[in-house]
Amino acid sequence: MTADRHEALEHLRRLAAQLEAHSFRVRLETPAEPFPHLHVINPMVPARTEDVLAAHEEDGEWWFWLSWAGRLGHAGDVATVAERVVSVLHVIRR
Template identity: 80%
Template sequence: MIADPGDAVGHLRRLAAQLEAHSFLVDLEAPEDPLPRLHVVNPMVPAMTEDVLASHEEDGQWWFWLSWAGRLGHADDIATVAERVASVLHVIRR
């Protein structure tokens, strides 16, 4: 994955807004090295966390990725990506 940190931050901010609207806690971490990342926390179960990165492929298309290299979805489809993050952080109550 190759990414421009400035562009990556812009995509991560859009995703952060969508996740905050669904009551997730988010923290945009934008160090120069490593890549910018969005730390997402399930507020109902704070131990359930995930880091999301934004990167583009050689063709210039931007994608969101889980920290363990699982591709979440295209950067133009924020709603679907937010749903997928929510499913990763979802806790099933019994």
């Protein structure tokens, strides 16, 4: 396992713990290619899901990203990133 892949997995595990604290279901996906990611499921509406990746920039800083390339926040701030994921998967009931 490369150092980058190992570090990405560590960041994703930290985020998974935060999301589980918000009662979201998470599954760490570790395919050989292209990237490990966290599959997040809203337990109230299981059709509401999102994949989150961890990747570093050229300057070495790690960030969390949505699957569609939306940057969520710095990997050092998992609490804020978890809140943003929760808001993305939030369902407004009418």
